[in-house]
Amino acid sequence: MKGRRMAIEARQGDDWWRGAVIYQVYPRSFQDTDGDGVGDLRGVTRRLSHIASLGVDAIWLSPFFTSPQADMGYDVSDYCDVDPMFGTLDDFDEMLAEAHRLGLKVIIDQVISHTSDRHPWFVESRSSRTNAKADWYVWADPKPDGAAPNNWLSVFGGPAWEWDGVRRQYYLHNFLTSQPDLNFHNLEVQEALLSTVRFWLERGVDGFRLDTVNYYFHDDQLRDNPPLVPDPDATSRDAPDVNPYGMQNHLYDKSRPENIAFLRRLRALLDEYGGRATVGEVGDGARSLKTVAAYTSGSDKLNMCYTFDLLGPAFTASHIRRCVESSQATVTDGWVCWALSNHDVMRHVSRFALPGADRERLARLAISVLATLRGSICLYQGEELGLPEAELALEELRDPYGIRFWPAFKGRDGCRTPMVWERKHPTGGFSSGIPWLPVRDEQRLLAVDSQEGVAGSVLEHYRRTLAFRRAHGALIDGEMSILASNRDVLAFVREKDGERLLFVFNLTTEPQEVHLSSATTVAEALPMPGFAPEISDNVIMLDGLDAFCGRLR
Structure with missing residues (x-):
């Protein structure tokens, strides 16, 4: 310690x-x-x-x-x-x-x-349209037919608008109806x-x-959100x-x-x-x-x-x-x-x-x-x-x-x-x-x-x-370069202050052989915790779900 x-x-x-x-x-x-x-x-x-x-x-x-x-x-x-x-x-x-x-x-x-709808700020805000905190949350009038102001949806399901009978307005909630959104424009x-x-x-x-x-x-302006055009390459979803x-x-x-x-x-x-x-x-x-x-x-x-x-x-x-x-x-x-x-x-x-x-x-x-x-x-x-x-x-x-x-x-x-x-x-x-x-x-x-x-x-x-x-400064804030490899292997170099570390990961359950280019020469294999793959003549032999680390020349 x-x-x-x-x-x-x-x-x-x-x-x-x-x-x-x-x-x-x-x-x-x-x-x-x-x-x-x-x-x-x-x-x-x-x-x-x-x-x-x-x-x-x-x-x-x-x-x-x-x-x-x-x-x-x-x-x-x-x-x-x-x-x-x-x-x-x-x-x-x-x-x-x-x-x-x-x-x-x-x-x-x-x-x-x-906030919660039980926060004193919201309790006061919903009490009237003229109180000191009337504009602290996102309030909006209904459409002429009584519908919500726009098509926004809640992450937790249903419309992002909830009707309040006292103010006779809708308030915005991106999550639960009991989680009214604050008005940051104020x-x-x-x-x-x-x-x-x-x-x-x-x-x-x-x-x-x-x-x-x-x-x-x-x-x-409370404009409607447009439909999403799906992106098959997106790495994150809402x-x-x-x-x-x-x-x-x-x-x-x-x-x-x-x-x-x-x-x-x-x-x-x-x-x-x-x-x-x-x-x-x-x-x-x-x-x-x-x-x-x-x-x-x-x-x-x-x-x-x-x-x-x-x-x-x-x-x-x-x-x-x-x-x-x-x-x-x-x-x-x-x-x-x-x-x-x-x-x-x-x-x-x-x-x-x-x-x-x-x-x-x-x-x-x-x-x-x-x-x-x-x-x-x-x-x-x-x-x-x-x-x-x-x-x-x-x-x-x-x-x-x-x-x-x-x-x-x-x-x-x-x-x-x-x-x-x-x-x-x-x-x-x-x-x-x-x-x-x-x-x-x-x-x-x-x-x-x-x-x-x-x-x-x-x-x-x-x-x-x-x-x-912690023992390698390159892993704290060093640069990172992805290396070309087959689709089953992740390989990259971390580098700082002259230390260049090669990492190779096999993310499949099948053994893999990784042939390093002549420009990527391992000076020594480092004992990466939990893994002990073999390396010979710049060829790394990985078991399934295996990892390699080496210091480059």
């Missing part, structure tokens, strides 16, 4: 986020300390040593603010307090202090595109939101993950195929040009405190990388963004190659954060399942690929154990998205089930009570205590792989 802290301290400058490894904590599913079946901030504090032992740089906490929990905390009713189910502000401060003691930065999830709204950001900066947080960062502004939201080209309900000016205001606020970072969530279909480029270019907006490009079902060399090359061509003056899993998508060892593939080997290969890409990376709690997606019945679901589109889309609860710490404990050591989502035996058997110190386990592979990443 001492060596890890010294390495962290060497990267305490304002650019600590560049190339950082960020571990996402979903608090309600991480560790319960009071027996109510829901994780809490004291539980996060209790388990911070596990996170630090992985060798990550920061944690990202999903929302813990006061909320009716209609969308599991992404419907905020008080931005400046902790929901009682998670604890108190004192609990947060203790967690923050312990994280900093362990050398971990703390990023919190700032959900400012919308400067008072911007000021109020920035003050909530300052509240957490004053408490000492190190950064913000900005939920749905491209949804802040809407078209003030919604599952079963959701009609994905049938529109979302030109007018998100990713509006006015957002740039607000992001500059936000960055200026963070710069007052020094060493703070932002990572924006961009869901923008085929335009995602262009949006990332616009939001991260220069040094006056976001530090980095992540997209959904690697959060889809494809784990192939051609797909990853296309994502990386598109990123390099588009995000030329910005920074990307890559992830394979998070709280919104099926866990990747289930999503990437290949016929005949060993799941643990797939988990080991996946983190090895992720850890060697150019950019920062996000890990999602439990992936370091190789946890698969949990199969849940309809009556067990808590996710409104899944309930709405069941059974074609089963929602997000399968990746949100509790973290498992103890193999023999009935809830995996998560809680002494009944967990808010069930703990399946398939996951419990992969608990931390069953993998701790076990050579070759997924957990130990994560630790070794992240240590390997």
Whole structure:
């Protein structure tokens, strides 16, 4: 741990986020300390040593603010307090202090595109058309026939407009009807939101993950979205195929040009405190990388963004190659954060399942690929154990998205089930009570205590792989060049300060031979954790789901 802290301290400058490894904590599913079946901030504090032992740089906490929990905390009713189910502000401060003691930065999830309908701002706004906050949300008159103002759709199904009988107007909600959208065209709204950001900066947080960062502004003319012309080469989609939201080209309900000016205001606020970072969530279909480029270019907006490009079902060399090359061509003056899993998508060892593939080997290969890409990376709690997606019945679901589109889309609860710490404990050591989502035996058997110190386990592979990443500056922020290879093999070079590292990954279950060109000569093979392919006369012999690393001349 001492060596890890010294390495962290060497990267305490304002650019600590560049190339950082960020571990996402979903608090309600991480560790319960009071027996109510829901994780809490004291539980996060209790388990911070596990996170630090992985060798990550920061944690990202999903929302813990006061909320009716209609969308599991992404419907905020008080931005400046902790929901009682998670604890108190004192609990947060203790967690923050312990994280900093362990050398971990703390990023919190700032959900400012919308609030809960129980937020005092919305309660006042909907009370009349003349109150002080009447224009704080997006209100619009109906069409003459009573229909909604336009054709915009909600991500969670149905129209993006809800009728309010008191104001006799519609209000906009991009998600649940209980999540009304704030009107960012109103400067008072911007000021109020920035003050909530300052509240957490004053408490000492190190950064913000900005939920749905491209949804802040809407078209003030409320123009209809046109139909989407499908792009077969797109690496990211707005919604599952079963959701009609994905049938529109979302030109007018998100990713509006006015957002740039607000992001500059936000960055200026963070710069007052020094060493703070932002990572924006961009869901923008085929335009995602262009949006990332616009939001991260220069040094006056976001530090980095992540997209959904690697959060889809494809784990192939051609797909990853296309994502990386598109990123390099588009995000030329910005920074990307890559992830394979998070709280919104099926866990990747289930999503990437290949016929005949060993799941643990797939988990080991996946983190090895992720850890060697150019950019920062996000890990999602439990992936370091190789946890698969949990199969849940309809009556067990808590996710409104899944309930709405069941059974074609089963929602997000399968990746949100509790973290498992103890193999023999009935809830995996998560809680002494009944967990808010069930703990399946398939996951419990992969608990931390069953993998701790076990050579070759997924957990130990994560630790070794992240240590390997830290040991090579080229993997933190070095350049990356994709090499020509067949469609089954991913090959690239990472380079910095004269160190040139070659990485070759076989993402299939069949053995592969890779013949290197005479211009690519391996000086020595490096012991990449978990893999030991053979190389002879510039020919690399890879088993299925195998990886090679070598230092080039």
